Amino acid sequence: MFKEVSEMSDNKGTENKGTVEKDIEEKRVGVFVCECGVNIGGVVNTKAVADYIGTLHGVKVTSVNKFTCSDSGQADIQQKIKEHNLNRVVVAACSPKTHEPTFRACIEQMGLNQYFLEFVNIRDHCSWIHMWEKEKATEKAKDLVRMGVERSKLLEPLQASEVPVTDKALVIGAGVAGMQSALDLADMGFQVYLVEKEPSIGGRMARFDKVFPTNDCSICILGPKMVEVARNKNIKIMSYSEVKAVDGYVGNFNVKIEHKPRYLDVTKCTGCAKCSEVCPVEVPYDFNEGLGTRKAIFVPFPQAVPLRALIDKENCINCKACAKACASGAINYDMQTSYTDLNVGVIIGAVGFKTYDPEPRHDYGYGLYDNIITAMEFERLLNAAGPTGGHVVRPSDCKEPIRVGFVNCVGSRDKNTNIYCSGVCCMYTIKNAQLLKEKRPETDHTVMYIDIRTPFRAYEESYNRSRNLGVKFLRGRPVEVKEDPVTKNIKVRVEDTLAGEMRNLEFDLLVLATGIVPNEGIGQIQQLLKLSKAADGLLMEAHPKLKPVDTTIDGVYLAGCASGPKDIPYAVSQGSACAGRATILLKNKKAITEGITAVVEPDVCVGCQVCVPMCPFQAIKFDEKENKANVVKALCKGCGTCVAACPTGALEQSHFKNNQLLAQIKNVFKFQEVAA
Amino acid sequence: MNSGTAAVKPAQAGNGWEPNILAFCCNWCSYAGADLAGVSRFQYPPTVKILRVMCSSRVEPAFILKALKEGADGVLIAGCHIGDCHYIDGNKNAEIRINNTKKALVKLGLDKRLRLEWISASEGLRFSEIIKDFTEEIKKLGENPVKHKIEPQIPSRASEGRRHVCPDGIRGFPLPKGNRDADERRFNASANKSAVNVQGSE
Ligand SMILES: Cc1cc2nc3c(=O)[nH]c(=O)nc-3n(C[C@H](O)[C@H](O)[C@H](O)COP(=O)(O)OP(=O)(O)OC[C@H]3O[C@@H](n4cnc5c(N)ncnc54)[C@H](O)[C@@H]3O)c2cc1C
Ligand code: SF4
Ligand code: SF4
Numbered sequence: 001m002f003k004e005v006s007e008m009s010d011n012k013g014t015e016n017k018g019t020v021e022k023d024i025e026e027k028r029v030g031v032f033v034c035e036c037g038v039n040i041g042g043v044v045n046t047k048a049v050a051d052y053i054g055t056l057h058g059v060k061v062t063s064v065n066k067f068t069c070s071d072s073g074q075a076d077i078q079q080k081i082k083e084h085n086l087n088r089v090v091v092a093a094c095s096p097k098t099h100e101p102t103f104r105a106c107i108e109q110m111g112l113n114q115y116f117l118e119f120v121n122i123r124d125h126c127s128w129i130h131m132w133e134k135e136k137a138t139e140k141a142k143d144l145v146r147m148g149v150e151r152s153k154l155l156e157p158l159q160a161s162e163v164p165v166t167d168k169a170l171v172i173g174a175g176v177a178g179m180q181s182a183l184d185l186a187d188m189g190f191q192v193y194l195v196e197k198e199p200s201i202g203g204r205m206a207r208f209d210k211v212f213p214t215n216d217c218s219i220c221i222l223g224p225k226m227v228e229v230a231r232n233k234n235i236k237i238m239s240y241s242e243v244k245a246v247d248g249y250v251g252n253f254n255v256k257i258e259h260k261p262r263y264l265d266v267t268k269c270t271g272c273a274k275c276s277e278v279c280p281v282e283v284p285y286d287f288n289e290g291l292g293t294r295k296a297i298f299v300p301f302p303q304a305v306p307l308r309a310l311i312d313k314e315n316c317i318n319c320k321a322c323a324k325a326c327a328s329g330a331i332n333y334d335m336q337t338s339y340t341d342l343n344v345g346v347i348i349g350a351v352g353f354k355t356y357d358p359e360p361r362h363d364y365g366y367g368l369y370d371n372i373i374t375a376m377e378f379e380r381l382l383n384a385a386g387p388t389g390g391h392v393v394r395p396s397d398c399k400e401p402i403r404v405g406f407v408n409c410v411g412s413r414d415k416n417t418n419i420y421c422s423g424v425c426c427m428y429t430i431k432n433a434q435l436l437k438e439k440r441p442e443t444d445h446t447v448m449y450i451d452i453r454t455p456f457r458a459y460e461e462s463y464n465r466s467r468n469l470g471v472k473f474l475r476g477r478p479v480e481v482k483e484d485p486v487t488k489n490i491k492v493r494v495e496d497t498l499a500g501e502m503r504n505l506e507f508d509l510l511v512l513a514t515g516i517v518p519n520e521g522i523g524q525i526q527q528l529l530k531l532s533k534a535a536d537g538l539l540m541e542a543h544p545k546l547k548p549v550d551t552t553i554d555g556v557y558l559a560g561c562a563s564g565p566k567d568i569p570y571a572v573s574q575g576s577a578c579a580g581r582a583t584i585l586l587k588n589k590k591a592i593t594e595g596i597t598a599v600v601e602p603d604v605c606v607g608c609q610v611c612v613p614m615c616p617f618q619a620i621k622f623d624e625k626e627n628k629a630n631v632v633k634a635l636c637k638g639c640g641t642c643v644a645a646c647p648t649g650a651l652e653q654s655h656f657k658n659n660q661l662l663a664q665i666k667n668v669f670k671f672q673e674v675a676a
Numbered sequence: 677m678n679s680g681t682a683a684v685k686p687a688q689a690g691n692g693w694e695p696n697i698l699a700f701c702c703n704w705c706s707y708a709g710a711d712l713a714g715v716s717r718f719q720y721p722p723t724v725k726i727l728r729v730m731c732s733s734r735v736e737p738a739f740i741l742k743a744l745k746e747g748a749d750g751v752l753i754a755g756c757h758i759g760d761c762h763y764i765d766g767n768k769n770a771e772i773r774i775n776n777t778k779k780a781l782v783k784l785g786l787d788k789r790l791r792l793e794w795i796s797a798s799e800g801l802r803f804s805e806i807i808k809d810f811t812e813e814i815k816k817l818g819e820n821p822v823k824h825k826i827e828p829q830i831p832s833r834a835s836e837g838r839r840h841v842c843p844d845g846i847r848g849f850p851l852p853k854g855n856r857d858a859d860e861r862r863f864n865a866s867a868n869k870s871a872v873n874v875q876g877s878e
């Protein structure tokens with residue numbers, strides 16, 4: 001067995017003339033088995049693993065550490081490298097996805113090439129999932145480490161390459177999180193492109209009346225920020241635009257932006273809205289959650305930035321009344337979609353969320369009975385700039401309700417819809433009940449909840465305030481919701497789980513606290529930027545604790561609700577955090593990229609060109625003169641698609657070479673021989 | 677490997693024989709999914725060993741044969757869901773290759789021992805369920821009958837001095853017509869691709 005493996009490495013030695021000397025050098029492997037406290041040590045007999053591995057050919061030293069990643073653990077590795085003159089290091093611990101960089105840096109400090117590290121996962125892939133089978137887990141750990149040891153002997157040195165970073169940033173989504181990122185980056189002196197799909201920036205927050213926990217007027221605090229974004233010389237707002245394509249890599253993203261036509265010249269439009277006055281078409285007003293109407297030509301909302309009108313072509317009847325009314329002659333009915341190509345160094349995704357839609361499932365009768373609305377609709381009714389001028393009325397008769405019921409966790413914490421907690425619904429329900437109670441003290445409010453969650457500063461105080469104002473909190477989920485056919489009142493049967501009795505309640509209006517769910521933007525940027533989604537369907541960060549705004553893609557960061565439910569302060573902090581993380585690259589003007597690419601051995605390539613169309617990144621160029629394939633390193637992302645396709649074996653993927661993978665495969669099943 | 681053959685425990689139901697499964701997991705989705713299964717402590721049988729590749733498309737038919745020869749009772753290739761591959765559509769290539777390999781394995785009666793699954797980084801539970809399911813299936817099939825008997829054609833290396841070319845085959849496997857067509861489509865599509873379009877050929 002060992003003979004075969006060493007033969008393979010010798011083969012490779014003669015193959016790569018440049019590294020002959022290094023290759024015939026004896027492989028001196030050090031193996032460091034981590035106990036990870038009791039995470040590994042509590043299941044896997046780490047000592048037995050180390051003892052067994054110590055008998056393998058080429059292994060010069062083994063060591064067991066309580067925490068290999070700690071200072072002392074790393075010092076142990078460095079010391080053993082020196083003592084035993086090691087030239088390969090195998091760490092058997094947790095996941096390379098989180099800890100590989102740590103140990104690469106550790107061995108590099110000792111003058112070893114960082115790619116001489118082999119990382120074996122015996123925690124996530126062994127001890128944690130075989131908790132009750134300690135012996136088998138130990139045997140499996142031995143196999144896994146042996147695979148790693150054999151692979152490590154064949155590892156070759158690689159150089160991570162440095163790439164220049166364009167000192168410009170793209171922020172996708174101009175909600176409160178994206179705006180914060182843009183402002184921070186711009187204030188640090190970097191050019192920022194802020195792309196927003198809607199005709200105005202501001203996001204969800206621009207629609208609220210007041211914001212918890214302190215109930216400040218939402219647009220009064222957001223408005224100035226929006227204006228600040230517009231005034232900042234370093235920010236270029238691209239509203240009513242979307243990202244259509246992204247190409248390139250950290251430091252060098254080429255992005256194509258599509259600008260949807262507004263059918264008017266934004267440089268001429270003054271936002272006076274004279275055009276809307278004459279437009280004969282009225283359609284439901286999307287900004288007001290479909291409550292009330294707007295015209296086919298409209299300014300999105302009074303505080304919109306940019307404060308410019310646009311024509312909704314779908315509903316426009318081409319009467320041309322607006323063209324006549326516009327004093328500045330801005331209207332242009334023939335406007336076309338236009339595109340801009342950008343080159344940026346970093347990308348921040350802040351595309352936000354949408355609220356859960358209770359209509360298709362008719363949750364609690366929504367969509368069947370008039371007087372059931374969502375919290376977002378309630379927010380617009382409460383808002384002085386909303387469809388009713390701030391009067392909360394019920395849809396069936398436009399009367400102001402007295403008895404208002406609130407149902408929490410709609411589309412959240414429910415295995416039929418979403419199992420996760422949307423985080424903000426308890427608080428906004430508390431806020432909404434409070435606001436209406438303050439406006440009209442004669443109203444009567446009942447909040448039906450599963451648990452009330454008020455974890456952050458001033459949240460519990462806000463909850464107490466609601467109770468002191470007389471808002472009633474009833475622990476239980478409605479089991480039956482019916483409409484009284486005559487009065488259109490809503491009758492709710494709910495189990496009061498604290499009192500242990502069924503209650504029959506009647507409300508004039510029922511408000512559903514719908515949760516936070518992924519919007520279309522999430523799917524779009526997930527595909528464009530190659531991000532992962534988490535179980536809740538929102539985007540996934542690189543590490544839930546230690547890299548909450550990074551992604552697995554270098555140079556791409558996430559802020560706000562796009563990466564999980566959040567309140568405004570949290571979304572804003574993430575916006576700033578992204579700007580901070582991005583500045584590291586923008587300021588250094590360079591990024592380190594992985595050295596893993598495909599490489600053609602020209603002596604073996606026969607010029608069949610099978611590989612050329614295989615590459616998703618067009619990184620393989622064919623040299624007609626030489627009749628050889630060539631891999632353009634800067635374009636190659638190192639997937640290995642072409643390598644697997646090359647019929648001659650001329651293509652190899654560095655760090656995942658055939659002999660390296662085969663050595664692992666060969667060593668998977670050895671324990672049977674040993675055990676029998 | 678000579679000593680190994682004799683020492684392998686015979687496959688008999690009830691003697692506690694446990695299958696050996698090798699799983700190739702792509703770095704971006706499935707490996708992370710396996711990590712999440714660990715973090716969430718979703719228990720599954722210790723029958724599987726995971727080998728990390730950057731993309732499911734790196735897995736060559738020869739690797740699968742090699743694994744079966746060396747003693748794998750089952751081979752799992754796991755990648756990102758279609759549309760989610762970190763390298764745009766590496767997994768589509770993997771699908772073509774693995775399906776072709778599966779066809780080739782029919783002759784050897786080994787096709788049921790090869791599985792291709794899409795497992796995302798958030799599907800820790802799914803990862804453990806698939807391992808459990810595959811383990812059960814392999815248990816029903818029993819031990820891999822051709823262990824140590826097949827000789828996969830590993831592509832010649834420069835050092836071996838052979839320049840073995842099989843334009844019609846990927847590493848010793850017949851390249852079915854479908855694959856060539858797909859390649860052609862890809863080629864045509866990629867020729868039309870604009871420099872900034874990363875949506876790929878749809
Ligand atoms: C009913 C309700 C009440 C709430 N009340 C409060 C409160 O009182 N206090 C509080 O702290 N929090 C509250 N929240 C939570 C608050 O809404 C969020 O924390 C906040 O809006 C998150 O900001 P964001 O920037 O992440 O997302 P968003 O505000 O959703 O902004 C995202 C932006 O990205 C844009 N976008 C989406 N897709 C694309 C794309 N493909 N390309 C370009 N742009 C795109 C969107 O148009 C939007 O402008 C409430 C939430 C709800 C549902
Ligand atoms: S597939 Fe292999 S042999 Fe054919 S051109 Fe590409 S590198 Fe050369
Ligand atoms: S490894 Fe992937 S990205 Fe690199 S040349 Fe091959 S197919 Fe293209």
Ligand code: FES
Pocket residue numbers: 702703704705706730731732733754755756760761762763766767
């Ligand atoms: S990266 Fe997961 S399948 Fe390609």
